[in-house]
Amino acid sequence: MEIGKENKFIEFLKKYGLYMAVGVVVFAVALTFTLIAALNGSVPTGVTNLNFMLPMENATIVKDFSNTELQENATLNQWEAHLAVDLTSENSDVYAILDGTVASIDYDYINGYTVTIEHSDGFVSVYSSLSETVDVKELDEITAGEKIGEASESASGELDLGSHLHFTLLLNDEYVDPNDYLSLQAK
Ligand SMILES: [Zn+2]
Structure with missing residues (x-):
């Protein structure tokens, strides 16, 4: 019974292991981009977030x-x-x-x-x-x-x-x- 279960798990991995691996990689890449975007947003680079207006019209x-x-x-x-x-x-x-x-x-x-x-x-x-x-x-x-x-x-x-x-x-x-x-x- 135990051996049967193990075999089933190996069968499962053989069948779906590649999909799971791809899923993990995609998730990691998405997380990395999200973190980079969050970091860029929090570091002031001069013009971020502030909406500057001109001190005179058509100056x-x-x-x-x-x-x-x-x-x-x-x-x-x-x-x-x-x-x-x-x-x-x-x-x-x-x-x-x-x-x-x-x-x-x-x-x-x-x-x-x-x-x-x-x-x-x-x-x-x-x-x-x-x-x-x-x-x-x-x-x-x-x-x-x-x-x-x-x-x-x-x-x-x-x-x-x-x-x-x-x-x-x-x-x-x-x-x-x-x-x-x-x-x-x-x-
Ligand atoms: Zn001056």
């Missing part, structure tokens, strides 16, 4: 980001790194690029009126050279695409550029090139 870059090459500042008559992008547009409205909270509203002679918004995932966006009347106040909860102010000539350090937005993006307290996250129209 033109009048001065691009540069952290290594110095650019001439015709107003201050000096060569300097430009850790921001300068944008102009027919519509001077300026919009938040992501959901967030207004961290500060400041003024200084060089950068003009500036709104700083803190976002998730370590991003901070800074909108400078705004006109004096901004549409937000400190601690306001902002939605991506919400108007926060208007571009102007308030940045006295960049008067040669005329009315524009001086837009700065930080990730984990480091300046990053906004072009890496936003599809800004090059000049």
Whole structure:
């Protein structure tokens, strides 16, 4: 009786063993791909999950980001790194690029009126050279695409550029090139 059972099991393996082996391999491969997909989703690679919106409509870059090459500042008559992008547009409205909270509203002679918004995932966006009347106040909860102010000539350090937005993006307290996250129209 026992031997008969064993024989039946061997018969079963002979008949279906290959199918079972194929099944195990297919399952292992599927599991591997699922794990890889899950890992990729959880590791921030710059643009994942966040839905960036543009700070101005149909903007033109009048001065691009540069952290290594110095650019001439015709107003201050000096060569300097430009850790921001300068944008102009027919519509001077300026919009938040992501959901967030207004961290500060400041003024200084060089950068003009500036709104700083803190976002998730370590991003901070800074909108400078705004006109004096901004549409937000400190601690306001902002939605991506919400108007926060208007571009102007308030940045006295960049008067040669005329009315524009001086837009700065930080990730984990480091300046990053906004072009890496936003599809800004090059000049
Ligand atoms: Zn600038």
